[in-house]
Amino acid sequence: AYARRLGEGQRFAQQRGSWMSVLVPMVVFSQFVDVLIAQGVIHVAAAAQAHRALLHGLLLFVSLWMVVWAVALRSATRHIDHVLDAHALTLAIGFKQLCRLPLAAIADVRRIDHKDSLGGKGWFERHDVRPRDVTVLSALDPPTLLIALKNDAAGAWWTRNGAPMRLKRWVAVYADKPDALRAAVAAALPGAITPAPASPQGRM
Numbered sequence: 601a602y603a604r605r606l607g608e609g610q611r612f613a614q615q616r617g618s619w620m621s622v623l624v625p626m627v628v629f630s631q632f633v634d635v636l637i638a639q640g641v642i643h644v645a646a647a648a649q650a651h652r653a654l655l656h657g658l659l660l661f662v663s664l665w666m667v668v669w670a671v672a673l674r675s676a677t678r679h680i681d682h683v684l685d686a687h688a689l690t691l692a693i694g695f696k697q698l699c700r701l702p703l704a705a706i707a708d709v710r711r712i713d714h715k716d717s718l719g720g721k722g723w724f725e726r727h728d729v730r731p732r733d734v735t736v737l738s739a740l741d742p743p744t745l746l747i748a749l750k751n752d753a754a755g756a757w758w759t760r761n762g763a764p765m766r767l768k769r770w771v772a773v774y775a776d777k778p779d780a781l782r783a784a785v786a787a788a789l790p791g792a793i794t795p796a797p798a799s800p801q802g803r804m
Contacts, residue, residue, distance in 0.1 A: 609685030612781045614693075614741075614774055682775055684784055688755075689747075691773050693737050699758040699771065701747065703789055708748035709782045712772065729770050738774035745778045747771040747785075 683690045689706070691699040712723045724731050727746055735758065736743060748770055749756060758765045775781045 609683045609690075610784055611681040611683055612784075613681050613776045614738075682773070682781065684781070684788060686788070689785055691737055691771070693773070697737055697758070697760050699735075699737060699767070699773075700756065701749070701753075701771065702755040703785070705750055705753040705756045706747060706785065706789060707750045709785045710746040710748075711778045711782055712742075712744050712746050714742055714744075733768050734770040734772050735765075735768045736772045738772070741774040743772035743774050745773050745775050745781060747773070 680692050680694065682692060688700050688702045691697075691701070693699075710727060713726070714723060721731075723743075723746075724734070729746070734746075737758075749767065753767065756767055758767050758771075
């Protein structure tokens, strides 16, 4: 239902390489290790057999609940994409962050190359931007797309947990296929220039 509310248009996934892709294995592994350690502590610390059985059961229930939660969250968020329609680019990051950028407010779109970036922050200098001027929407994933907004950026907005936030001059976000998204946005921008087809005389 949430994914449908993002509107109709071209959809660009953010699953491959996303931190959500490793969420379930990470939770399963951490719960396996935690259960082994906790079970040992319970066996030593709990003197009464009845208390041990109760604590073992409670620990197992909590661990299974964490795994089910991770699977459900991964299943829900895998259908949340960035959406480009005729009027705006909607950037959705999970269920907590939502950003809508009217095409008329976008000045430029660039692919972020993290090659040779130390600590993943070298792209700021490579694109000649200052971190304080960038709204990074993908805090856990290295952003792959950098969007420049016009000075007025009329109609552009960003919310986190439903609360309005201030957008900066630049917006950085993760997308699985940044080149495809960049090309689609660039082609949709007002005044975008597309190559004219060759004239019949030119093909003769």
